[in-house]
Amino acid sequence: MLSLRKFDITYVKGIGPERAKLLGAELGIKTAYDLLRHYPTGYIDRSTTYSVRSIREAAGEYPMLQLRGRFVSFNVVGEGASMRLIGLFTDGTATMDCVWFKGVREMRKRLATGREYVLFGKPGWFRDTLQMTHPEVDPPEAVESAPGIRAVYPLTEKLRQRNLGSRAIHTAVVNFLRTHPNQFRDPLPPSVVSGAGLMSLDEAIRNIHMPSSPEALERAKLRLKFEELFYIQADMLMRSRKRKASVQGYIMPRVGQWFNDFYYNCLPFELTGAQKRVIKEIRADIMSGRQMNRLVQGDVGSGKTLVALMSMLLALDNGYQACLMAPTEILATQHFETIYELASKIGLNVRLLTGSTRAKQRRVIDEGLRDGSIHILVGTHAVIEDKVVFNRLGFVVIDEQHRFGVAQRARLWKKSDVPPHVLVMTATPIPRTLAMTVYGDLDVSVIDELPPGRKPVNTVLRFDEQRAQVNRGIMAQLRAGHQVYIVYPLVEENEKLDLKSVTEGFESAAQTFSPYSVALVHGRMKPADKDASMQLFASGKASILVATTVIEVGVNVPNATTMVIENAERFGLSQLHQLRGRVGRGADRSHCILMSKHNIGADTRKRLELMTSTTDGFVIAEADMQMRGPGDIEGTAQSGLPFDLKIANLAHDGQIIQLARRAAEALLDADPDLSAPANRYFALALSEMLNRATDWSRIS
Ligand code: ADP
Numbered sequence: 001m002l003s004l005r006k007f008d009i010t011y012v013k014g015i016g017p018e019r020a021k022l023l024g025a026e027l028g029i030k031t032a033y034d035l036l037r038h039y040p041t042g043y044i045d046r047s048t049t050y051s052v053r054s055i056r057e058a059a060g061e062y063p064m065l066q067l068r069g070r071f072v073s074f075n076v077v078g079e080g081a082s083m084r085l086i087g088l089f090t091d092g093t094a095t096m097d098c099v100w101f102k103g104v105r106e107m108r109k110r111l112a113t114g115r116e117y118v119l120f121g122k123p124g125w126f127r128d129t130l131q132m133t134h135p136e137v138d139p140p141e142a143v144e145s146a147p148g149i150r151a152v153y154p155l156t157e158k159l160r161q162r163n164l165g166s167r168a169i170h171t172a173v174v175n176f177l178r179t180h181p182n183q184f185r186d187p188l189p190p191s192v193v194s195g196a197g198l199m200s201l202d203e204a205i206r207n208i209h210m211p212s213s214p215e216a217l218e219r220a221k222l223r224l225k226f227e228e229l230f231y232i233q234a235d236m237l238m239r240s241r242k243r244k245a246s247v248q249g250y251i252m253p254r255v256g257q258w259f260n261d262f263y264y265n266c267l268p269f270e271l272t273g274a275q276k277r278v279i280k281e282i283r284a285d286i287m288s289g290r291q292m293n294r295l296v297q298g299d300v301g302s303g304k305t306l307v308a309l310m311s312m313l314l315a316l317d318n319g320y321q322a323c324l325m326a327p328t329e330i331l332a333t334q335h336f337e338t339i340y341e342l343a344s345k346i347g348l349n350v351r352l353l354t355g356s357t358r359a360k361q362r363r364v365i366d367e368g369l370r371d372g373s374i375h376i377l378v379g380t381h382a383v384i385e386d387k388v389v390f391n392r393l394g395f396v397v398i399d400e401q402h403r404f405g406v407a408q409r410a411r412l413w414k415k416s417d418v419p420p421h422v423l424v425m426t427a428t429p430i431p432r433t434l435a436m437t438v439y440g441d442l443d444v445s446v447i448d449e450l451p452p453g454r455k456p457v458n459t460v461l462r463f464d465e466q467r468a469q470v471n472r473g474i475m476a477q478l479r480a481g482h483q484v485y486i487v488y489p490l491v492e493e494n495e496k497l498d499l500k501s502v503t504e505g506f507e508s509a510a511q512t513f514s515p516y517s518v519a520l521v522h523g524r525m526k527p528a529d530k531d532a533s534m535q536l537f538a539s540g541k542a543s544i545l546v547a548t549t550v551i552e553v554g555v556n557v558p559n560a561t562t563m564v565i566e567n568a569e570r571f572g573l574s575q576l577h578q579l580r581g582r583v584g585r586g587a588d589r590s591h592c593i594l595m596s597k598h599n600i601g602a603d604t605r606k607r608l609e610l611m612t613s614t615t616d617g618f619v620i621a622e623a624d625m626q627m628r629g630p631g632d633i634e635g636t637a638q639s640g641l642p643f644d645l646k647i648a649n650l651a652h653d654g655q656i657i658q659l660a661r662r663a664a665e666a667l668l669d670a671d672p673d674l675s676a677p678a679n680r681y682f683a684l685a686l687s688e689m690l691n692r693a694t695d696w697s698r699i700s
Pocket residue numbers: 269270271272275298299300301302303304305306307427451452
């Protein structure tokens with residue numbers, strides 16, 4: 001078996017020094033291994049030949065397709081940059097123009113009239129002329145030697161210009177594979193390959209480039225996607241298992257007075273099934289002797305705060321203190337008030353610490369934390385400052401995860417010898433399979449059930465022409481004593497314009513809805529002013545809040561029953577969902593009005609209509625991921641994978657992720673450090689994968 005990684009592509013038949021240099025510079029392909037791992041991005045069916053007449057008669061967008069016929073004439077027209085070669089082509093049914101803007105002289109020399117060719121390309125209409133620009137042109141013999149499904153490769157513009165196209169890459173790959181059978185050593189452990197019923201690597205590489213049938217192609221794709229995802233799952237699982245084995249956690253076996261007292265005397269309603277299940281999962285974690293790192297995902301209003309509180313009570317029952325961190329002062333204050341109201345009856349000593357806590361109050365808090373008389377501390381980032389010292393901090397809740405970085409989480413650990421248990425709450429649901437990958441290091445719980453009796457927010461799509469009608473609806477809500485949010489987008493690139501529209505929106509709302517008072521909040525305001533405005537609205541002194549997306553996270557004003565989202569077409573689905581979660585928090589029926597301009601694209605319209613048809617955060621997250629790709633979903637972009645995926649797609653390959661996850665679990669159960677002889681080659685390949693990734697990140 002030769003070493004593919006050492007085989008310089010210069011010596012692959014059909015490449016040579018010049019092309020090798022180009023491929024290296026443009027695509028990073030330097031060895032035969034790189035070349036074979038440069039997977040096609042698509043396939044075209046070359047088994048069918050179309051007629052020019054059938055194309056002329058068909059309307060709409062044409063796919064890449066194949067024709068067979070002769071050139072009647074060639075004309076070089078234009079000069080300099082606009083010089084082009086036009087060949088009149090016919091297959092006997094009708095005629096079509098073929099146009100070359102690049103390599104005019106070369107093509108003119110290569111092609112002859114009267115000779116039969118096979119053309120391959122994408123037809124289109126230019127004014128009234130049917131034409132194909134830059135088709136691939138081959139003598140029939142060349143095509144007949146590689147019939148059927150043919151691979152199309154990702155290219156750069158430069159490669160295309162230099163005539164190093166998809167076909168050239170394909171030819172080189174095919175040449176190499178034909179002359180070098182069975183060169184691939186499979187990195188996946190044999191037990192995994194057979195357990196998941198996968199194709200061998202060698203067969204998969206062959207079929208991804210030269211599919212022997214559509215079924216074989218599907219199996220090849222599955223195998224190669226699985227491989228990528230398996231590396232990721234194995235790496236994540238190994239790391240998280242190591243951490244669990246090495247990091248001790250406080251053992252909290254007791255369910256005592258605090259929890260029971262609260263449960264039997266303070267809880268004004270029955271817990272939902274999902275809440276009970278998640279509390280059980282947390283209990284199992286904190287009894288295990290290992291540190292808990294758990295993410296609780298749940299839609300807005302699913303009752304995460306309550307789950308957090310009850311978990312903290314469990315910590316108290318075992319003699320520990322707990323703390324809850326929120327990303328903003330307002331949210332911290334709301335959490336504090338909620339907990340205070342719910343649990344003051346049972347004598348819980350809960351305090352609030354934020355940046356604006358006065359020195360005197362602060363001394364009292366410091367004292368209480370040190371002597372252990374404060375049970376729960378609620379606060380902002382202020383709670384992780386070094387000077388905040390607890391007596392026995394055992395449990396930490398972090399609300400709205402993506403605003404707290406990993407580094408900040410780590411600072412909490414310094415507050416006790418053994419790291420406290422960490423519960424992260426997020427209302428940005430991400431599909432389970434994605435969570436499995438991007439939050440691989442956290443265990444994930446899901447609250448997938450809303451408390452009973454919740455009325456879904458009535459969501460409608462309205463266009464600018466309907467504004468008068470929308471305003472009448474708002475007025476009716478205001479008259480009924482309710483409050484209203486009016487939200488404007490704020491996107492970095494045109495911050496100035498956005499700022500203008502939100503301030504204008506504020507002024508026009510003040511006029512339109514007079515005498516109701518309006519507050520304004522946007523990201524450019526000083527934090528103190530922002531808080532003051534929010535407070536006006538939260539206290540009910542202002543009836544309308546005109547805001548940019550700063551209100552996205554967590555604000556709870558149950559009396560606010562209506563939200564108008566201006567330029568809704570500019571928001572992502574997940575963001576719309578988060579915003580909408582601000583209403584529908586009280587007993588009254590709530591409304592969300594998505595305002596949009598009339599001429600929006602079909603995709604945008606589909607997105608907005610989805611919002612009007614469901615309030616299920618997971619459905620929305622899934623759809624968002626399908627539409628925009630996983631990278632854009634809030635909170636996941638930075639988390640990054642250890643290496644770039646070439647073929648697997650986190651949005652579409654959920655089932656394969658699950659398959660890979662289960663296979664990795666089974667493998668590591670049997671051989672935790674991959675030391676068995678059968679797995680050693682995989683261990684090597686894995687570390688190589690991860691090391692290469694590190695190198696790349698250093699370069700960029
Ligand atoms: P989240 O933090 O997930 O957005 P909260 O914990 O703030 O949700 O809960 C939203 C509202 O629902 C609160 O007013 C809370 O008291 C209430 N709630 C929570 N759990 C239940 C339940 N099981 N039954 C009824 N109401 C509940």
